[in-house]
Amino acid sequence: MTAEQAQRAEQTEQLRDPVISLRSVTAELGARPVLRGIDLTVHRGEVVALLGANGSGKSTAIRTVIGQVPVTGGEIELFGTPRRRFRDWARVGYVPQRTTAAGGVPATVTEVVSSGRLSRTRFGVLRKADHEAVRHALELVGLAHLAKNSVDALSGGQHQRVLIARALASRPELLIMDEPMAGVDLASQEVLAATLREQVAAGTSVLLVLHELGPLEPLIDRAVVLRDGCVLHDGPPPRALGQHALPGHDHVHPHAAHDAEPIRTGLLS
């Protein structure tokens, strides 16, 4: 089977199996219409980026999917079930738009990530497998060594990694992320991109709001661009600027051994 055939077979497979589907969804915040009838579909195994300027309705669209913002019209389905009747939340991992994982009371990294496992527990009792899953999620984002630390003591990038680990703790089939790269330094962005790459390789579907494609660009199958609550573009990601857009750029970033690296002072990055 050639690569093209495989791709086509995959596409037909995908068409049968939408994990998220929004049809002419409208929503208001206060009395202001924020979504004016958007259609959005994410198929199994697909990575879809939701792009657009501030106030274009990206976050609101995502928040209608999870039920945080009520819709005034249209239909939303998750895994083929109308959202109102959808109960299988363990299949969904959510990363809300946050700059911090901390609340008003100190909590350890493990405690915060454990709440992501609640959807897989009965009556909130964590068993051995649940603790194992929490530890695994922390390893995926490279924070296992900070498991017992307070989230208050973490950097911005580490906060974001905690939020992603929390979403991964239930081993979801679908990840919904609202600006996971906001306020994250480049080193952490690379860690997050690597984590996400592993998840996608394992077949996880992803819907994510992004401000710019950044290091996630090679992962993205399709981009949906919103403007003023309407879909402006639905298709391949907009051509990125710079060397990433050049033909023949195959997105391989070889990481050489540390000692082979030039000494960097950090002044220019």
Place this chain on the structure above:
Amino acid sequence: MNLEILDYAFMQRALLAAVLVGITAPAVGIYLVQRRQALLGDGIGHVAMTGVGLGFLLSWSPVWMATGVSVVGAVLMELIRWYGKTRGDIALAMLFYGGMAGGVMFINLAPGGSNANLTSYLFGSLSTVSEDDVTAICLLAAFVVLVTVGLRRQLFAVSQDEEFARVTGLPVRALNLLVAITAAVTVTVAMRVVGLLLVSALMVVPVAAAQQLSRSFAATFAISVAIGVSVTIGGTVTSYYQDVPPGATIVLLTIGAFVLLTVLATPLARRRARAAAQAAAQEAGDPAECAIPATRTPTGKVGV
């Protein structure tokens, strides 16, 4: 120290009530602080005054009446939080002061009632804790402990990040209501000992004090309950020997504990910060001291 204090039935009742308050107030308060609604208890305390007044007016138990009214008030506040996005604070303020005014009004309408009756509910009074009060307090405290300990993981998730909790399939609204109701119940549990005006202090200050030492939620919970029990027993015993009002003594002791722990915690925090810096340095592959980082990942490397 002799234990003649335990020979008096009223002191036995007062001490039992004090211990239960010391456990329940911080146990609920920690979730309020986590949700950054530290003053909710204060608002419920104001609303409960109407319940006390109604109890006097209708000659029903003021404790049960206050429980009922403050539960209704807490549910109202939660509903205002959901639906009244604009000017929610104004609506809350009206609820608070309306509750206080209602209390004063009803108690003066009650036959033979005056603001003097209200004083023991406002500031707490040990000698007036009756047999019936103790029964009510025990039942209500059992409910509070059951909720705050039994549902700790769910309440932690909802109080930490409501939006995320929704996606774990938790009944977020039901749990929010439960926290509000539990807080209302706690206010009436604490009413006889610390008084309505000071109850919020016992919900918030032990948690704030515990935070100085702890870095996990579980430890904060345990330490704040320990502080709560210590200060309520300490305040009750002090007020017996020194003839000072129990509520005020308890609150001042709690603030004393906060100051003491803050002072003690400074060297601890410094040591932890050093350990955290080391851990962070380990992660980045850097030495602990400032140096030119020679092992950065090649983020800006041209890869064409």
